[in-house]
Amino acid sequence: PTASAARRIVAALVRDGGDGEVAVADGPVLREVRLGDALAADGLTVHDARGPDGRDRVRAARVAVTGADFLVAGSGTVVVLEADGAARACATVPETLVCVAGLDRTVPTWEDMEVLLQLLPRAAGGDRLSARVSAWSGVVPGDGPREVHVVLVDNGRTRILGDEAGREALRCIGCGACSAVCPVYERVGERPYDPRGTGPSGPIGAVWTPLARGVDRAQTASLPFASTLCGACAEVCPVKIDIPGLLVRLRGEVVDARRHRPVPAPEAAVMRGLAWTMADARRFEAAVGGATRW
Numbered sequence: 001p002t003a004s005a006a007r008r009i010v011a012a013l014v015r016d017g018g019d020g021e022v023a024v025a026d027g028p029v030l031r032e033v034r035l036g037d038a039l040a041a042d043g044l045t046v047h048d049a050r051g052p053d054g055r056d057r058v059r060a061a062r063v064a065v066t067g068a069d070f071l072v073a074g075s076g077t078v079v080v081l082e083a084d085g086a087a088r089a090c091a092t093v094p095e096t097l098v099c100v101a102g103l104d105r106t107v108p109t110w111e112d113m114e115v116l117l118q119l120l121p122r123a124a125g126g127d128r129l130s131a132r133v134s135a136w137s138g139v140v141p142g143d144g145p146r147e148v149h150v151v152l153v154d155n156g157r158t159r160i161l162g163d164e165a166g167r168e169a170l171r172c173i174g175c176g177a178c179s180a181v182c183p184v185y186e187r188v189g190e191r192p193y194d195p196r197g198t199g200p201s202g203p204i205g206a207v208w209t210p211l212a213r214g215v216d217r218a219q220t221a222s223l224p225f226a227s228t229l230c231g232a233c234a235e236v237c238p239v240k241i242d243i244p245g246l247l248v249r250l251r252g253e254v255v256d257a258r259r260h261r262p263v264p265a266p267e268a269a270v271m272r273g274l275a276w277t278m279a280d281a282r283r284f285e286a287a288v289g290g291a292t293r294w
């Protein structure tokens with residue numbers, strides 16, 4: 001579903017599963033759809049599953065929501081890589097578990113997953129394995145939640161998939177290595193890439209957001225230009241996304257989109273005046289001479 005549909009679906013599941021209280025283990029896809037804010041605005045009580053009292057809050061909740069880093073299609077497994085174990089806690093005591101994942105994070109088999117389990121922590125922080133890797137495949141009688149729901153978020157991903165050249169951006173595994181080496185990101189931080197914090201930041205954000213939302217708005221149109229095209233991002237990307245190549249292509253799209261826009265009236269008047277002046281040598285010389293004397 002779209003981000004708003006995902007918020008509605010999760011809110012309905014939380015309401016059906018309990019007493020209006022929910023423990024949430026925050027993660028990128030939950031921030032992308034602004035889930036915590038939406039659940040609170042819907043009148044639900046949201047408890048953060050992370051932090052010092054996180055475990056107590058999870059134990060008290062009948063419903064928990066987590067993000068998911070990957071889904072293994074062959075076995076129907078949700079996989080979460082994390083440092084603090086908040087998502088793992090959510091898969092223990094609460095009776096209902098809702099996992100929210102981006103469509104792009106589905107891999108066919110565990111053989112594919114094995115590669116990513118090594119690739120992601122190495123690219124993200126130079127670790128051989130994430131501190132905690134949790135995997136759950138539905139309901140096991142007498143152990144863990146009695147209901148497991150998986151909400152697959154589209155939110156522009158199928159639009160990216162429809163772009164033959166741009167679809168390589170969907171290979172992103174969210175390691176953050178491109179941001180770590182980007183000289184622009186180092187100076188501006190993550191907010192300019194998406195002031196609402198709902199999309200990826202850094203070099204991949206400068207590609208992903210215009211691909212997912214189009215380049216007809218000022219904010220998305222400016223993103224492909226937020227780069228020196230130094231190529232450091234492509235060099236470190238573990239899944240070999242050609243970020244500079246996509247940035248150049250998107251810059252072309254922005255220019256093309258603006259070509260068809262009407263030129264503002266004052267600018268058009270100035271251009272007409274210049275054209276009239278330059279169309280005649282005497283007029284042009286007079287104008288240049290006048291400007292020089294002045």
Ligand code: SF4
Pocket residue numbers: 123171172173174175176177178179204233236237238239240241
């Ligand atoms: S684009 Fe590549 S380097 Fe950047 S976050 Fe995605 S996988 Fe990591």
